[in-house]
Amino acid sequence: MSSDTYHAPAPPPDVPVLEARGLTKHFPVKGLRSHAVVHAVDGVDVSLRSGQVVALVGESGSGKSTIARLLARLYTQTSGEILLHGEPVTAHRGRAFRRYCRRVQMIFQDPFGSLNPVHTIRYTLTRSLRIHQPKLRGQALEDALEALLNRVQLQPERYVDKYPHELSGGQRQRVAIARALAADPEVLLADEPISMLDVSIRIGILNLLKDLRDRLGIAILYITHDIASARYFADETRVMYAGRIVEHGESELVTQEPAHPYTQLLVRSAPDPENLAAQDRTGANGEPPSMVRPPEGCRFSPRCPFATDLCRSTVPALVPVGDGRKVACWGYVEASDVEPAERDLLPVLGAARVGVSA
Amino acid sequence: MTVTDLSPVGASTGTSRPVLEIRDLHVAYGYGPEPVRALRGVNLTLHEGEVLGIAGESGCGKSTLVYAATRLLPPPGLITGGEVLFHGGVGSTGGEPVDILRMSDKELRRSRWQDTAIVFQGAMNSLNPVYRVGKQLTDAIAAHRPGMSRTDRNDRAAELLSMVGIAKDRISAYPHQLSGGMRQRVMIAMALALEPKVLIMDEPTTALDVVMQRQIVEQIIELRDRLGFSVVFITHDVSLLIEVADRIAIMYAGEIVEQASASDVYRRPRHPYTHGLLNSFPPLHGPKRPLVGIPGSPPDLQALPTGCPFRPRCAHVMDACADVHPALGPTSLGLPGVGEPGRSVACLLHDGHGEVPAELRV
Numbered sequence: 001m002s003s004d005t006y007h008a009p010a011p012p013p014d015v016p017v018l019e020a021r022g023l024t025k026h027f028p029v030k031g032l033r034s035h036a037v038v039h040a041v042d043g044v045d046v047s048l049r050s051g052q053v054v055a056l057v058g059e060s061g062s063g064k065s066t067i068a069r070l071l072a073r074l075y076t077q078t079s080g081e082i083l084l085h086g087e088p089v090t091a092h093r094g095r096a097f098r099r100y101c102r103r104v105q106m107i108f109q110d111p112f113g114s115l116n117p118v119h120t121i122r123y124t125l126t127r128s129l130r131i132h133q134p135k136l137r138g139q140a141l142e143d144a145l146e147a148l149l150n151r152v153q154l155q156p157e158r159y160v161d162k163y164p165h166e167l168s169g170g171q172r173q174r175v176a177i178a179r180a181l182a183a184d185p186e187v188l189l190a191d192e193p194i195s196m197l198d199v200s201i202r203i204g205i206l207n208l209l210k211d212l213r214d215r216l217g218i219a220i221l222y223i224t225h226d227i228a229s230a231r232y233f234a235d236e237t238r239v240m241y242a243g244r245i246v247e248h249g250e251s252e253l254v255t256q257e258p259a260h261p262y263t264q265l266l267v268r269s270a271p272d273p274e275n276l277a278a279q280d281r282t283g284a285n286g287e288p289p290s291m292v293r294p295p296e297g298c299r300f301s302p303r304c305p306f307a308t309d310l311c312r313s314t315v316p317a318l319v320p321v322g323d324g325r326k327v328a329c330w331g332y333v334e335a336s337d338v339e340p341a342e343r344d345l346l347p348v349l350g351a352a353r354v355g356v357s358a
Numbered sequence: 359m360t361v362t363d364l365s366p367v368g369a370s371t372g373t374s375r376p377v378l379e380i381r382d383l384h385v386a387y388g389y390g391p392e393p394v395r396a397l398r399g400v401n402l403t404l405h406e407g408e409v410l411g412i413a414g415e416s417g418c419g420k421s422t423l424v425y426a427a428t429r430l431l432p433p434p435g436l437i438t439g440g441e442v443l444f445h446g447g448v449g450s451t452g453g454e455p456v457d458i459l460r461m462s463d464k465e466l467r468r469s470r471w472q473d474t475a476i477v478f479q480g481a482m483n484s485l486n487p488v489y490r491v492g493k494q495l496t497d498a499i500a501a502h503r504p505g506m507s508r509t510d511r512n513d514r515a516a517e518l519l520s521m522v523g524i525a526k527d528r529i530s531a532y533p534h535q536l537s538g539g540m541r542q543r544v545m546i547a548m549a550l551a552l553e554p555k556v557l558i559m560d561e562p563t564t565a566l567d568v569v570m571q572r573q574i575v576e577q578i579i580e581l582r583d584r585l586g587f588s589v590v591f592i593t594h595d596v597s598l599l600i601e602v603a604d605r606i607a608i609m610y611a612g613e614i615v616e617q618a619s620a621s622d623v624y625r626r627p628r629h630p631y632t633h634g635l636l637n638s639f640p641p642l643h644g645p646k647r648p649l650v651g652i653p654g655s656p657p658d659l660q661a662l663p664t665g666c667p668f669r670p671r672c673a674h675v676m677d678a679c680a681d682v683h684p685a686l687g688p689t690s691l692g693l694p695g696v697g698e699p700g701r702s703v704a705c706l707l708h709d710g711h712g713e714v715p716a717e718l719r720v
Contacts, residue, residue: 059567168655198415199594200638203651232640269572270642273600273624287537
């Protein structure tokens with residue numbers, strides 16, 4: 001933590017680069033004598049390993065972006081801890097914070113708002129390079145600038161003296177990625193990096209991030225509401241609902257055989273031109289709960305067709321269901337693992353239950 | 359029940375009479391010597407009871423097209439040519455179509471919302487935050503049905519709300535008390551208040567998440583089946599269009615480059631741009647395959663290349679593409695001289711300038 005170089009020693013493979021345990025963030029609600037809080041994120045665990053992409057999928061308001069901002073230390077958490085290479089991180093300002101920033105960088109959703117319109121690309125990137133690598137001067141700086149632009153597949157001579165307004169959305173997002181890479185980070189937090197881009201160039205940005213993951217071994221947290229892009233891009237997918245993680249596992253497994261009733265609803269709702277004939281009306285109804293007074297038990301219980309009194313009163317823990325997958329649903333809890341009084345209250349998922357817990 | 363089975367009332371009985379015909383529509387932004395030519399000769403026909411999808415990237419002219427066709431184009435937008443014929447509108451006599459672009463202000467005011475209603479992009483901002491939704495719903499009714507009493511109007515507003523799946527007691531709610539999905543439903547209810555013949559939806563689900571998007575889309579399809587209006591559905595999400603639309607028009611740089619039935623567009627794209635667009639969406643089901651998207655960036659309408667506007671990004675570019683501007687015409691596949699029925703494409707590959715590549719002749 002205290003070293004001044006930005007190249008961290010190679011971490012042992014079993015320790016995640018960045019890890020969050022029991023991350024919780026409550027925002028106070030404004031108003032006189034108001035003690036209410038918005039339960040934006042509640043007890044979330046995330047671990048990012050180098051060379052791996054973890055997707056965080058959920059609808060708007062589920063707390064995905066809050067997690068990214070907590071991990072970037074732009075917010076301080078209400079409780080829980082963040083570990084960088086196994087060491088707790090407490091910095092949120094000053095020198096220690098800047099040292100942390102060097103290793104954990106963030107890309108924002110809006111490439112139109114995240115680049116200063118009055119500066120050229122050269123200025124923006126040079127600043128980032130000079131802040132994170134103060135010893136760079138002259139030709140070395142120029143070379144580093146060129147290398148950065150090449151890394152994000154923009155021809156340096158063509159783009160270096162342009163202003164942001166002269167670039168398209170995709171090119172701007174590439175510059176934003178280059179700016180993050182100037183710090184030579186170990187972790188990249190990408191908050192909806194493609195949702196504001198034109199459809200034809202989104203895949204290009206995802207492929208670029210994929211390439212960075214493979215070549216530089218960066219750990220990437222990919223935040224999205226599009227579960228199909230998580231399947232395409234991420235190694236592991238975590239599904240969030242109303243501030244909690246309801247399911248996580250290997251992307252292919254989570255998207256092809258969703259276990260949690262919410263993930264099933266999400267996958268069923270996504271347009272699927274391949275399979276028009278099999279597309280039933282989903283019967284989707286209801287909407288996400290109020291985050292100021294969230295439901296007491298499982299937060300999906302008001303919309304869940306299988307919910308019982310147990311679901312409505314007690315929060316289910318993440319239980320393993322095989323193949324490294326975990327699901328937070330009472331329907332996957334074995335009857336032998338609960339109090340005898342609760343056994344009759346376990347929901348029966350029937351055909352919706354997938355996988356067999358090992 | 360499949361979504362494709364929900365064929366329109368008109369199409370299933372074989373009487374596909376046109377409701378709205380757009381002919382050779384030209385729109386430019388800016389009055390100076392070099393205006394941005396946002397639409398260049400668009401032809402489009404909407405039939406009775408049909409869901410017509412318009413897809414394309416941002417800036418390709420999708421929204422400009424419908425705003426021009428309804429004369430809602432804000433300055434400096436200028437309609438520089440063409441006509442928009444509406445069949446059987448309030449002002450029409452003896453079955454003759456009327457040209458919306460030539461209506462007087464009075465006629466236009468009568469026709470708007472009655473003939474064509476619009477659900478605007480961004481449900482969050484389309485409602486007035488200082489009025490209750492019930493008041494906003496009854497306003498349009500009061501303006502067009504002066505004879506209706508206040509109680510009748512309120513009853514109608516409540517009926518409209520329940521039609522889109524909102525409890526009647528929410529009629530006195532303010533927009534901020536409703537969620538994004540509910541606000542979008544209120545917008546749809548408002549658009550249906552006068553039972554229009556044509557409903558235009560400009561990216562109605564873009565600001566919503568997938569579960570809500572599915573609910574809204576199912577609602578629209580159900581209402582279409584029950585009330586029999588025609589829908590123009592604008593979105594950049596082609597995979598969603600394939601589910602909801604009967605026919606799809608793909609736009610690029612202010613022109614329609616391909617037009618065909620929804621399943622033809624998806625299974626048998628004929629234009630390289632359509633093919634690229636379909637390859638830009640990672641599939642949720644089916645085999646996982648590497649995707650490339652479309653190289654380059656969306657066109658700058660002020661500096662369009664000569665010939666085909668898609669030329670700089672096209673994988674099948676030929677010498678002729680730089681000189682000849684392709685016109686929307688029949689495909690070179692199918693019957694000679696006629697092409698495939700019900701579809702047209704604007705690409706030189708189909709004008710006999712070259713061999714149609716394998717992936718575009720499936």
